[in-house]
Amino acid sequence: MEKSELLHLQVVVELPYRWAAGRNGSLMLKALRDEKKIIGNRCPECRKVYVPPRAVCGPCFIAPDETVELPATGILAGYSVVNYPFIDPETGEKRPVPYTYGYIQLDGCDSYLSHFVNETDPARLSPGLRVEAVFKPDGERVGQMQDILHFKVSEEKGG
Numbered sequence: 736m737e738k739s740e741l742l743h744l745q746v747v748v749e750l751p752y753r754w755a756a757g758r759n760g761s762l763m764l765k766a767l768r769d770e771k772k773i774i775g776n777r778c779p780e781c782r783k784v785y786v787p788p789r790a791v792c793g794p795c796f797i798a799p800d801e802t803v804e805l806p807a808t809g810i811l812a813g814y815s816v817v818n819y820p821f822i823d824p825e826t827g828e829k830r831p832v833p834y835t836y837g838y839i840q841l842d843g844c845d846s847y848l849s850h851f852v853n854e855t856d857p858a859r860l861s862p863g864l865r866v867e868a869v870f871k872p873d874g875e876r877v878g879q880m881q882d883i884l885h886f887k888v889s890e891e892k893g894g
C-alpha cells in the first residue's frame with residue numbers, strides 16, 4: 736500500500752465565553768480592580784480566613800460572614816518552575832517558559848492563592864520566602880485575577 740501525505744488544516748477558532756464570578760468572587764474582583772485590595776472572608780466558627788472568599792467554610796459548613804482585607808504580602812508556600820509550554824488562555828499563544836506557578840499564603844490568611852511568581856531560578860526559590868503582589872497600574876485593571884501581574888519574591892533565599 737502506498738503511503739499518502741497527510742493534509743493539515745490550521746484553523747484559529749475564537750471561543751469567547753463569560754461566566755458569573757458569584758457574590759464573593761465579584762466582591763473580591765471589584766476590590767482588586769477599583770481599590771487594588773485583596774479581599775477575603777472569615778468563618779464565624781473556626782475564624783479561618785479564606786482568599787478567594789468562599790461561600791461556605793468546608794470544615795464548619797457555615798457561610799463566612801465577615802469580609803477581611805488582606806495585605807499584598809505573604810509567603811511562598813509551594814511552587815513549580817514550569818518548563819513545558821501551554822497555550823495561555825489569556826493570549827491564545829504559548830506562554831514563554833520557564834515560568835513559576837506558586838501557592839501563596841497571604842499574611843493573616845489560612846488558605847492559599849495560586850498565581851505566577853517572578854523568579855524562575857529554582858536555586859533562588861524555597862518554601863517560606865516572602866512575596867508581594869505586583870498589581871497592574873491604575874486604569875489597566877479590569878476585575879480578574881490577572882489584575883495581579885505576579886508575586887515578586889521580596890527576600891533572598893536563606894536571608
Ligand SMILES: [Zn+2]
Pocket residue numbers: 778779780781782783792793794795796797
Ligand atoms: Zn469554619
